[in-house]
Every structure is written in C-alpha cells, then in structure tokens.
Amino acid sequence: MPPATAPAAPAATSRRDRVLAVVNRDPMLAPHRTRNDALTAAGAAALAAALALSTGDAGTLGAAGWALLLGSAVPLAWRRRAPVWILCAMVPLLAVYHGTQDLHSAPMPQTWIVLYTVAVTGRPLRTLLVGVGVTSVMVTVVLALSAHDVLELLRISGWIVAVLLCGVDVRIYRQYVASVLERAERAERTREEEAARRVAEERLRIARDLHDLLAHSITVIGVRTSVASHILTVDPDRLDRRAVAAALDDIADTCREARAELRTTLQVLRGSGQEAGGAEAEGPLPDLAALPGLVRAAEAAGARVELDTTGVPAGRLAPAVGAAAYRIVQESLTNAVRHAGAGARVRVLVAPAAGALRVSVTDDGTGPVEDGTAPGFGIVGMRERARSTGGTLTAGPRPGGGFEVSALLPLPPAPPGNRADEPGTYAREHPTAREAETTP
Structure with missing residues (x-):
C-alpha cells in the first residue's frame, strides 16, 4: 500500500509552479x-x-x-x-x-x-x-x-x-x-503550421492520385457503355453481338484495372507508416513502361493514338519524374477521349529535350469545354504534378485547332557516350510503343 504522503508531490509541484508564475510575470501586467x-x-x-518600536527610542x-x-x-x-x-x-x-x-x-x-x-x-x-x-x-x-x-x-x-x-x-x-x-x-x-501544411499537401496528393486514377477509368467506361448502348438501340434487328461483347469486355477490363490500381494505392496509404504530410509513401509508382496500356484503353474508347518515346533513357528517370509523366499522359488522354470528339487523332510524344524530359500530348479535336459551372481539376492537377518534380506545364488550344498539353520535367545529365538523339533503351525494351516522325 503506498504511503499516505505519496499524493503530496503533485500538490507541491503545483504550488511551485504558481510561485514561479508569480515571480516570472511582468509586475505591470499582474492582476x-x-x-x-x-x-x-x-x-x-x-x-x-x-522597527521604530524595536529600538526603544520611539518616544523621541x-x-x-x-x-x-x-x-x-x-x-x-x-x-x-x-x-x-x-x-x-x-x-x-x-x-x-x-x-x-x-x-x-x-x-x-x-x-x-x-x-x-x-x-x-x-x-x-x-x-x-x-x-x-x-x-x-x-x-x-x-x-x-x-x-x-x-x-x-x-x-x-x-x-x-x-x-x-x-x-x-x-x-x-x-x-x-x-x-x-x-x-x-x-x-x-511553426510546428502546428508545418503540420497543417503537410496535411494539406497530403490531402492534395491523395485527391490528385484518385482523380488521375478514377477519371481515366470512368471516362473509358462511359465511352464503351455509350458504344454498347448505341449498338443495342440503333438497329435491334441487326444486333452486332460481337461488338457488344467486345465493348462489355473492355468495360470489365477497365474496371479490373481500376480496382487493382485503387487497391494498390490504398495499400500504400495504409501501410506507409508515415504521418500525414510526410514524404510520399514508398510503393509501386506508374512509369513510362505503362504508357502502351493507356494507349490501348484510349483506342478502345474510339481515339486514334500515336505514341512516340524515341530516345527516352528509361534508366535515368527518377521514379517521381516517370510517375508524373505517366499521370500527365493519362489525364491528357482522358480529356482527349472526353472532349476531342469521336475518332480524334491524338499524338503522344515523350522525349528528352535540352536536359529535360518533354511530354507533349496533342489532338485535332475541339479541345476541353468549360461550362462555367463545374470546372474540372485535371489541368490543375497536371500543373501540380509538374511543379512537384521541379518542372513546368502549359495547356491550351492549338492555333490550327485541337488542344495541346506540353510539360518539361527535369532530367539528369546524360552519361558520357550516350547521345540524346540515339534511340533510347525504352523503345527497344517496349516494342509496343509506336514510333512516329521526330518533329512534333
């Protein structure tokens, strides 16, 4: 059984704190x-x-x-x-x-x-x-x-x-x-402001990742669903079962891919072990090797895509730069499929340019439509991704029609003996990427 005097310590500490508070406070502000x-x-x-009485002479x-x-x-x-x-x-x-x-x-x-x-x-x-x-x-x-x-x-x-x-x-x-x-x-x-800033940055990053993931998949699903609905309603007597089945298969594949990528993103967020606002969690990041999959999904939605990755030094790309380039292309293709119109031609160019990685996506459609009531976050998210790597991004209508997204992302200097104009290892390692003319 603890001694009876044990609880006296907090009281003594409290009294000492009160005495120190009285000693330390400004006397001009004391209550x-x-x-x-x-x-x-x-x-x-x-x-x-x-004192006067203690001397014995107070009577004087x-x-x-x-x-x-x-x-x-x-x-x-x-x-x-x-x-x-x-x-x-x-x-x-x-x-x-x-x-x-x-x-x-x-x-x-x-x-x-x-x-x-x-x-x-x-x-x-x-x-x-x-x-x-x-x-x-x-x-x-x-x-x-x-x-x-x-x-x-x-x-x-x-x-x-x-x-x-x-x-x-x-x-x-x-x-x-x-x-x-x-x-x-x-x-x-300062710590509270820094923590709040990190929380805001982390929320922005998660929102950007989810937007890039879901917007692309939902757009492709919507287009393929419209195709299937058109086939079923335009001429029911001459139903093209094979086309309907292909459209539904594309929808199912897109759903599976979106679910898998969303599960991976959630696993990274849950298992990072870092407090909100820290550095981006380590985990599998998409890179340029996944661009052909984006091309196939866009083509399944009706676009005609031309991919050129000539001269991209895949081994020199930082993971953050590769992920940023992938997301920029993904969002650009999503916008092209959504706004450029059926059968639009889209050209994707990823190539080194003056110490940077140039990412350019152009189309010959009508470009994004702003209705003034519900502006999207796609272009804003792409700019934020480019800035997060130290790069820049511009987006806007082309003079001759269509829309263009162009980004410059930082690229480390090329090692000796590796010229930027030589065919890169990426094109050799990924033969599915289609080369196009070298001029944009």
Missing part, C-alpha cells in the same frame, strides 16, 4: 495591482513602525515624526501606476524625516520597496539616473547632519546600490523567461 499595492503599503508602514519621534514615517509609505499604494512619480513624492517626506529624526533605519522598508519597483519596471538608464539622484539627496542629507559620518554614508549607499541591482537583475531574468516562452510559443505555432 489586482491596486489591491496588492495597498496591502504592500500597509505592510511597509507596519514594518517601519515595528513625536507626532510629526510618526506622521512622516507612516505617511512616506502611503504612496506605495500606487507604486506600479507611476513608479518614478511615487519615488518623487516619497523623497521629500523621507528627506524631511531623516533631517529631523534620529531613527534612520525605520523608513528603510518603504525606501527599498520604491527603489526596487523603479528598477524592476524601468530601463537600466532610468534606474541609473534614479540611483544617482537618490544617492545625491542621501549624501546631501547625511553630510548636513554630520560631516564626519562616513560609515553611515557608505552603509546607506551600499543598500541603495544593492536594491537597484536586485531590481535590474529580476527585470533581466523576467525578460529572459518571457523571450524563452515567446520562442517556445513561436516554435509551437
């Missing part, structure tokens, strides 16, 4: 300043009276002496409102008291409190000027009383300097604590 200062003034007056003060002694503590009730003015109000009272009375130690409590308040609430220059002024007044009073009382002069001067240095030291300590807390709060805000 209940007027009430606390009034209590401080009353306590200083009581302590001064106790008289009514005027007691009035000066206790009245000099009254301004302390407003010490934090205007510390310097309160000091100026107290100096004449204390000067008259010391000039007419012999109990010089009695008014020390209010004297040290007001000097400490001036030092702890003001700049060092103000504290220095106040110290010089108070010391001058004190020297004048002491020398007027006794020109030979050097020890008393040194004692009082030492106390004045000690109290002022204590106030300056506390002020510097509080400034240091405030700066540490401010830096900690700033660092915490």
